[in-house]
Amino acid sequence: MFEKIHSRLDSNKFITVEGGCDFLVDEVDGFMVQGWTTDHQVPAFSAVYSGQVQLFGTQTGTSHYGDQQFYGKLAQGFNFGIQTGRVSLWLAYNLANANADRLMAADYVKSLGKMRNRLKDFMSFGEMRRPLDVVGSIPTLSYSVNDAGTSTPVMLPAIQTSTWQQKDSVVVVFANSRIQSPAGTAGGVIPFSFQFVGTDYGLGGNLTVQIITPTTDSTVLTVGNTFSRNVDLPNLGLVAYLIKGHPAVNIDEAELPTLNIYPNPTHTSFSIDCQEEGPIKVSIYNNLGQLVLEKVTTNKVVNVANIPGGIYTVSIWLNEVQHISKLIKQ
Template sequence: MQLAAFYDSAAGTGLYFGLHDPTGATKRFTADHPEANTRAVRLAWDIPAPDMGRPGNRFVLPGQAVWQLLRGDWFDAARIYRDWVRTHARWFPKLGPEGRADTPLWMRELCAWAMTGGPPNQCVPAVLEFAKALGLPVGFHWYNWHQIPFDNDYPHYFPAREGFTAGVQQLQQAGVAVMPYINGRLWDSRDRGTDDWLFSSLARPAATKKQDGEPYLESYGSKETNGQPVRLAVMCPATKLWQERVAGVVGRLLGECGVRAVYIDQIAAAEPVLCFDATHGHPLGGGSWWNEAGYWPMLEAIRRDKPAEVALTTECNAEPFIRWLDGYLTWHWQHDGQVPLFPAVYGGAIQMFGRAYRGGPTKDLALRMKAGQQLVWGEQLGWLEPAIVREPENFAFFSDAVRLRWQLRRYFYAGQMARPPGLEGSVPTVTADWQWSGVWPVTTPAVLTGAWHLPAERRLALLFANVTDTAVTARVRYDLAAEGLSGSRLVRRRWTPQGSSLPEPAASPLDETVTFPPRQVWAWELSAAD
């Protein structure tokens, strides 16, 4: 997103710094110390100009640079940006009383994802067991459904593995939405084993080019059969060839295989490439063409031609593609000290799903931390191996979080994030190795909190997840009036994974001392009595 906030939590004040560009033109934000051992911070936006290297080109700042005194913290910065996005950003979707009507209801309501890959005779039974154990609709992100190796010989995904289409049908008849993987950026420069089959003759003219005319090539660890790295060309999304190629693969998956969703990798993950091929018809280098002439029309055409009940997703969460996609794979939200800035801006506008669940000696605690954070941040949980069902204690916590989300699911697609409740008192912290890249320690509070509301209906849900093995007692204070719940006629229900309590009177502001049982998730739902 195109904003940053620097603030003193104790003082409640700071600086909001944004570049409000409605086209999402290519840019890079940096914050650093220009001189060592100083308290100075340099903030900069580096914006490559359109038609770089062409005589007579000109540059106009895309959008407006905004410096603003910030009263509050990250959530107040999110509100500033959210107000701008909803009014001016060209990628913000139309929202109604039930959220995005152009996103299938099954996708808006979905609460859990399994992720694995390989042949149907291995994947299908495992995913069916996962779905049966949860007893709710689930999604399945299917990798390596194709016969070609992963990150090799792209984009020649067909033929699929034997039994793939039958496996899709079997899973979807059992309430599992199948979502196969394809890549939305890359063409292998040796696209039939070690041979250059169609790259030079067909794809190279549509690949992005450096200033010397050579294509941009990337490697991701995959190897050719001769041991050499696979070198994949970044295709230019403004070319007719690449737009039609991606649309064709999606069309075959929908028409021939009957899947309910397609994951198009890297679109919201990899940064735009500065392409200097004048034959592509876009401005050279920088600008907003990557969106306006590239992925926006590509995804618009795919979206126009697909059935209404099909969902489209991609990797990570670069904001300019939200209007054309239904879900973002937020597997990279793995950092110590992270805050839910993106859900605070875009909650209800797109479904966020997935964390990287990995191993190590603290994997059980890490799993509870990730699942708890996913729950309170409004994400669809999981993106883990279906074999989780064979880990009774881990699956118990995970399934409780999934079922609580299901009870409150409408908040996450028809509502928006509210300020998470703070806890006062001696709330411990926990640390686990999240294994994002080697040893990767992450520390969070023992009790994770979140808030989601339906403003037009004057309803608010406060969510809590104790990820530890011990009970925690803390004071919960919350200004309900700030979220539109004022007056004396308020009621409260307590929600657990099994259901809700009877309503009881509540008052604003909320101020109670609460004991949070170990390894439990629950929520309060507050609403106006009238």
């Protein structure tokens, strides 16, 4: 039955199910959850066993609007990939009569929804990766969660974060769940820093970075293979960093023919020892698999004066055949 349903679905649609349906793990694309009630939890079931992370259904009732539990659970669930669901109709239809606390709650729910929609290619169809380390004096938020009449104490960092990858693009998300004070006004920021290393995600060469909020995008920045950032995130603020690169090259030298290059070692340039005429594409990679130089030569000479000293892998395309050589730059 599920195979027939899948065969008739559009590529942008998927099947979800509620509850512990382990026997359906190969048939469904997502799981509906009620949310998490204690700290130190991760969405291991869906993240590990399903082909893509899809979590739905955090309850956002009216009884806790304005308290830390409401914002803490929403920020945690958002970073687990949950789509905020079953929002109280009171929130939708009574904003005109709402007090400052409830207006602030409505704004936060809308911000989470807008951000998740902007990141749907990652949070719906990408792969959840290990979160980055958040460096700084991050406040710990304490509150109680009531589940089936039982009150459970929860302690979570105010900054909740997640990392998602879709092919050669990665998005890093941060949500500040600390309540604004006084209600409805800006109540400070939480400073922290993080570092992103492209090769940890199979990305080589220079990276491009774009800062995303629920409503805006920044200009695109070009950085090296490592991106570090100091962030001052306002209370109840959301920000994401969209990082793109190209796949780092992992050349299996044992399977490719070699070609002589000289002089080697060299200080400034090397020549390619071959009889063929015409343009030759040359790509040079460092020991991390990052592309440091690429050019097409017609005289069989490659200038490497501007790259640092070290040992490099040289890829040479000749008559549609790739040749590999080692280069020592002094």
